[in-house]
Amino acid sequence: MKLPHIHTPRCTGCGWCVAACPPGVLSLQVVVWRKHAVLHDEQGCTGCSQCERRCPFGVITMVKTPQPAKPEA
Numbered sequence: 001m002k003l004p005h006i007h008t009p010r011c012t013g014c015g016w017c018v019a020a021c022p023p024g025v026l027s028l029q030v031v032v033w034r035k036h037a038v039l040h041d042e043q044g045c046t047g048c049s050q051c052e053r054r055c056p057f058g059v060i061t062m063v064k065t066p067q068p069a070k071p072e073a
């Protein structure tokens with residue numbers, strides 16, 4: 001499973017990633033008086049990487065998260 005890491009200081013708040021996210025788990029929020037993209041629902045993120053591809057400034061990097069425990073396949 002991968003989750004987007006948003007490098008907040010470089011985010012311009014343009015909102016492209018928010019518009020690109022199919023389940024709508026990204027939003028623009030004010031962080032220290034500037035608008036930035038925030039992943040507000042990690043559980044709802046499908047790891048599709050659309051946000052990473054869409055960001056014009058390379059602010060988003062998909063990072064691997066530890067696998068949740070699941071039965072052996």
Ligand code: SF4
Nearest residue numbers: 021045046048049051
């Ligand atoms: S990886 Fe996909 S689901 Fe997750 S925040 Fe980015 S666009 Fe949304």
Ligand code: SF4
Nearest residue numbers: 011012014015017055
């Ligand atoms: S597309 Fe990139 S710069 Fe624009 S709001 Fe999203 S993370 Fe920030």
